[in-house]
Amino acid sequence: MTGGDTLWHGRFGEGPAEALMAYTVSLPFDRRLAADDIAGSRAHVRGLGRAGILADGEVTSVLGALDAVEAELEDGTFTFVPSDEDIHTAVERRVTELAGAAGAKLHTGRSRNDQVATDLRRYTKRELAVTGAALADLAAVLAARAAEAGDAYLPGYTHLQRAQPVLLAHHLAAHAWALARDIDRLVDALERMDVSPLGAGALAGSSLPLDPEAVAADLGFGAVFDNSLDAVSDRDFVAESLFVLALAGVHLSRLGEEVVLWASEEVGFLGLDDAYATGSSMLPQKKNPDIGELARGKAGRLIGNLTGLLVTLKGLPLAYNRDLQEDKEPLFDSLDQVRLGAIAMGGLLATATFRTDAMATAADAEVTAATDLAEHLVVAGVPFRDAHAIVGALVRRSLDEGIPLAELVAASDDLGPDAVALLGPGVAVQRRTTRGGGGPGPVAEQLERLTARLAGVDARLAPWLPAADG
Numbered sequence: 001m002t003g004g005d006t007l008w009h010g011r012f013g014e015g016p017a018e019a020l021m022a023y024t025v026s027l028p029f030d031r032r033l034a035a036d037d038i039a040g041s042r043a044h045v046r047g048l049g050r051a052g053i054l055a056d057g058e059v060t061s062v063l064g065a066l067d068a069v070e071a072e073l074e075d076g077t078f079t080f081v082p083s084d085e086d087i088h089t090a091v092e093r094r095v096t097e098l099a100g101a102a103g104a105k106l107h108t109g110r111s112r113n114d115q116v117a118t119d120l121r122r123y124t125k126r127e128l129a130v131t132g133a134a135l136a137d138l139a140a141v142l143a144a145r146a147a148e149a150g151d152a153y154l155p156g157y158t159h160l161q162r163a164q165p166v167l168l169a170h171h172l173a174a175h176a177w178a179l180a181r182d183i184d185r186l187v188d189a190l191e192r193m194d195v196s197p198l199g200a201g202a203l204a205g206s207s208l209p210l211d212p213e214a215v216a217a218d219l220g221f222g223a224v225f226d227n228s229l230d231a232v233s234d235r236d237f238v239a240e241s242l243f244v245l246a247l248a249g250v251h252l253s254r255l256g257e258e259v260v261l262w263a264s265e266e267v268g269f270l271g272l273d274d275a276y277a278t279g280s281s282m283l284p285q286k287k288n289p290d291i292g293e294l295a296r297g298k299a300g301r302l303i304g305n306l307t308g309l310l311v312t313l314k315g316l317p318l319a320y321n322r323d324l325q326e327d328k329e330p331l332f333d334s335l336d337q338v339r340l341g342a343i344a345m346g347g348l349l350a351t352a353t354f355r356t357d358a359m360a361t362a363a364d365a366e367v368t369a370a371t372d373l374a375e376h377l378v379v380a381g382v383p384f385r386d387a388h389a390i391v392g393a394l395v396r397r398s399l400d401e402g403i404p405l406a407e408l409v410a411a412s413d414d415l416g417p418d419a420v421a422l423l424g425p426g427v428a429v430q431r432r433t434t435r436g437g438g439g440p441g442p443v444a445e446q447l448e449r450l451t452a453r454l455a456g457v458d459a460r461l462a463p464w465l466p467a468a469d470g
């Protein structure tokens with residue numbers, strides 16, 4: 001036997017073509033499932049023991065072999081052979097080499113179809129939570145920088161045109177609220193995916209007295225499948241993960257775009273720490289915001305990963321089809337990219353310098369108080385539409401004739417000298433007083449709510465995270 005027999009060699013007169021193996025193997029990427037595959041096999045073997053299908057001694061010997069395989073995989077001494085088409089095949093092959101006849105009983109009542117679905121759910125439950133923790137850390141950085149931003153303010157924008165001033169804390173916190181929703185969505189997905197498919201077999205369950213419920217509990221799943229066809233073919237948990245990750249990636253990209261914009265010389269609101277910026281190979285003066293740009297750029301592939309999987313799933317007949325092997329690479333990639341992006345962005349924001357003077361100068365442009373002038377008239381009884389027109393006409397004259405708005409306001413019959421104070425530096429931001437608004441009063445309250453919100457999502461996430469020890 002060169003390179004080992006296939007799992008199905010009994011039915012076949014000759015071995016697989018090299019071209020088939022080259023095209024169909026998943027080992028290069030599903031090796032990531034090794035630890036989960038071994039955990040799944042341990043639970044399955046214990047279940048076979050409880051069912052009386054394996055004798056106690058056989059269970060012990062298979063568990064021992066699984067421990068040895070785990071150690072070999074961890075220390076790099078595991079030798080893969082050419083017939084190891086995926087991690088499940090490789091582990092079972094090695095267990096059988098080590099445990100002999102008992103090892104050959106490991107796959108009793110199990111198919112790679114329920115096995116891979118189990119492994120991937122278990123992997124996703126953990127890794128999605130780890131990615132959620134990275135997003136939570138980024139949200140915490142935003143909240144911390146918001147808390148220390150004090151009364152610094154900048155122009156808020158619509159259409160990328162200066163609109164009304166807001167506190168810097170308000171702007172930073174806005175991104176943190178989006179991340180809190182991402183983590184909520186992520187935990188929603190975790191709760192739904194916490195269902196064990198093990199025991200579904202290839203598609204229809206088993207004639208052997210297996211107990212899928214007990215195996216699910218042994219593996220730490222909160223529930224067990226109700227329909228074996230659904231259990232082996234359901235990849236909703238991958239699609240949901242990819243959506244959650246794509247949307248988080250979109251949020252990272254919006255944050256990234258603002259980093260790029262703010263770090264530009266034209267805007268000048270943000271100075272990047274050397275450790276979180278890159279230089280140019282040719283232009284000695286450059287300090288580039290590559291993390292922000294990649295956060296923007298990688299959103300494309302995160303959306304592509306989701307789209308690709310949905311197209312793979314679309315129209316698949318029940319139950320397992322090999323197409324489903326295409327679930328793993330996009331999932332692994334999206335988990336990696338969002339985790340790495342959140343960590344890099346957190347480092348960038350934790351170390352960046354906010355140029356609050358440049359922000360204030362931009363925000364103190366007279367026109368950003370135009371709404372306050374109109375609202376001043378509203379308080380005096382002028383219908384808002386008329387007030388808007390009055391102030392709009394003053395702004396137009398100021399721009400056309402190059403006269404400071406303050407002068408025109410002072411001379412205006414409608415407004416007059418009293419209203420000029422509204423144009424003073426830092427005045428307009430103080431006047432944003434309603435709940436959730438951008439002025440100091442509501443922002444202080446908001447930051448308290450944000451702290452509670454982030455503690456809430458941390459608490460929801462915590463039970464899903466692997467225990468933090470070495």
Ligand code: ARG
Nearest residue numbers: 026086112113116320324325
């Ligand atoms: N590598 C396969 C996958 O990822 C494992 C399941 C193979 N099942 C089968 N019936 N060929 O989906």
